[in-house]
Amino acid sequence: MLLGIHHVAIICGDYARSKHFYHHILGLPILAENYRAERDSYKLDLALPDGSQIELFSFNHAPVRPSYPEAQGLRHLAFKVDDIEQVVAYLVSHNIDVEPIRVDEYTEKRFTFFNDPDGLPLELYSHHF
Known part of the structure; x- marks a missing residue:
């Protein structure tokens, strides 16, 4: 059965700004950072103290969230x-x-x-x- 949440994935609009926010402001340590050339995209894995992770992704031209906060989904x-x-x-x-x-x-x-x-x-x- 389910044991907990391993990670939450977030697609960010400005990778550098979001990396600064989650790593420097919120203080989440970087586990891994990879540039995926085939997608022209970064993937950043950040650790939380309980062992779960946040994954930050950058994708060119990703649509913005349709509404706040009651859109379907997360x-x-x-x-x-x-x-x-x-x-x-x-x-x-x-x-x-x-x-x-x-x-x-x-x-x-x-x-x-x-x-x-x-x-x-x-x-x-x-x-x-």
Whole structure:
């Protein structure tokens, strides 16, 4: 059966900008970076502390997301955090807009949203109450 999520794949509009965001701002270590000449495309593998990965792809002329956030398909990517206020303050210090922290009405856990450079909705979800 399923054991967990191995990776999430993201097609970015500006590879250098997204690489900077995920690697330098969010601090995800690079596992591998490959240029695929036959596709004129980069593939960047980034590690998360739990062993899962984010794969960033660059494709020429990839269409933009049709609507935000209720398009069919992936709605958002949520990151588990220990100290949500600390992470929000860090993101804000890097000029990243973050929504006000809310409380999940079912789990009573705190969460908030921000966007990657292409407008992909990302969530911070508190590991603690």
